Amino acid sequence: MKFKVKLTEEKIKYLLSKPEKGMGYQIVDIKLIDGRIISDVTVLNGEELELDEYIEPSKILEIIVR
């Protein structure tokens, strides 16, 4: 089961300024405040992360588009 995490407006704006990987999605790495990095995460519609665990949007420090 995947958890859907809605990103903050700031992160959405950033993602929409970057190219897609395919129609409707991007692949990103996310850096969390606790130092962890989660790689190869799918983002749908520039706003919704698909994750194996739920993460509070406020705990996401940075998103890097691959």
Added chain:
Amino acid sequence: MFSQNLPRFDLTQAPTAKVVDVNIINGKQAFQQGMLNIKMFSNVINENTSADKQQEEKMQVQEAFIRFSHFENDKRIDWQNRRVLPGTYAAPIDDGLECIKKKDNINSRYALPNSLVIKFIFYIIPEIGTFLKRGIVEPANNYLGGGKEVIFTRGTNNYSVLKTDEIGLDEV
């Protein structure tokens, strides 16, 4: 959704083109009536690689495209200006409609994540001179891909997104 103040597109530069008044006809109807029988995929793709690995080119003739989406409020579309943002993918309209007609698995053909259940299609007719890259969808998301794809490297012009249709696979 887009019923007012749409421009009239003159497609006469294409080989078999006619004029389509998009103010009174939507993209699907136009295609069904042969009015979008324009040169839709003008350049031969020499390599079976994804669009992002190809050379950027300028669209030389009038072409039409389809974007499949799970979201009616697709955020890659600037709804105020009815244009797509730079870095947005679509499919040539012939490839997209063939997929629908044959009831192919859209996610498979365009290697989309399973969670993107396609519900909407957007018709895109950018102006000649639009920058894009063309390619073949590479395997991803456990699918082989194989469909034709384009990426609008610099986005499209205002009013190039003409119509939204809720997808009905039996209707095309």
